Amino acid sequence: MTEIKRYDLHKNDPSKLHFEVNNARKYLDKNLKHAAIPHRHSFYQIIWFKEKGRHYVDFEVVEHEAQAVFFINKNQIHYFCPDSSNEGFLFHFNDEFINTHGPGRMERFSTTIFNEIGNRFLKIPATEIQKMGLITSYIESEILAREQNYREQIYHHFQTILYLVERLRSKANNFDLKSHPEYKMASDFKKLIFQWLDAPKSIDDYASALGTNSKSLTRICKKYLLDTPAHIIRQSKLLEAKRMLSNQKTSVKEIAYSLGFEDPTYFTKYFKKGTGTTPKEFQRKVL
Known part of the structure; x- marks a missing residue:
């Protein structure tokens, strides 16, 4: 058996952004050797699959619908199934990225999003798909341009995605943190x-x-x-x-x-x- 590797995102380098967004299909094509076998991360990962398919999480192959978002927690084992379309986007980020701009904010998201409670994925409603796409485009353009305050802009846009996902998970699970x-x-x-x-x-x-x-x-x-x-x-x-x-x-x-x-x-x-x-x-x- 091949050892399951653990990957880091700019570990111990404060000069880095500690965040990245990738086209999922292109990322898989480039990193097929590693991404299509079980592995784990020291960082968080949100995967937005735009088409129906399968994804492996913690020793289980999960069948998912189109417009499904997975929340891969730190140290969860997962991999991309090569026979799926895997069209969509990958968001990678460390605690440092969130907490640098919003101290203690990651504690909230670890409770509301990365809690490993309920379904492995969340289906994005049709009314929110365009919004998710636009925000993702804004983030990609900021990373590409790297103009003044681009780090703050990226954080602002990605935080919007996190709050949107948090709201949708709350609705799906019929709960609200303040009242529950x-x-x-x-x-x-x-x-x-x-x-x-x-x-x-x-x-x-x-x-x-x-x-x-x-x-x-x-x-x-x-x-x-x-x-x-x-x-x-x-x-x-x-x-x-x-x-x-x-x-x-x-x-x-x-x-x-x-x-x-x-x-x-x-x-x-x-x-x-x-x-x-x-x-x-x-x-x-x-x-």
Whole structure:
């Protein structure tokens, strides 16, 4: 199995914009060797597919409609399916790009957009397609011209896209952050799981950290995440295990310890019970 690579966007170089927009089809043609096999990023990615097709996200091939927007979170594993049209646009950006112009703003978008809650993609309504296209064109022209204050202009235009997507996701999920603080708690719970992957924590521990009790946390998870806290934690651990197993250089024993398992043998049983295959078997067949 080939190791799944992790790519950065202008890492540790403050002189760079930490943002880019690409024609998806041209980008794939140029980077087919890397983009069409499982990989991950240290940055955020929004992919706007203008035609019907397929895209691979976290070990699942997702069938999508035309005018679909995917939100690829940091460290999610994905790739472009070469047999799809892949017509559209790619937006890449780091936390630095958003927070430089709007301090703390990325925390909001990580809750409302990059929360890995609900569907893998959002369908853009026909009434908003032209608007998305025009804003994207403005961003491309600013990047090309690089005139005075172009960084601020790019941020301004891209922020408009983020707020538009945020609004559409809110409508699709029938929630509003201000009137539905429980949705934020559900998102914070998912974040906390990945922060505590290396430590065995009880549901009460999670509830306490979120300022609630286990009964309320269970109700909120069932409402917004459609599952119980215990099962969500298990699935999150299994997903991270799959991501880590994609790296041939990391042994099953190392992965077990990094996920809070004191006994690698128990981790193997845990993984097999949840996936139907052992870690080593998964490692051999994932690609």
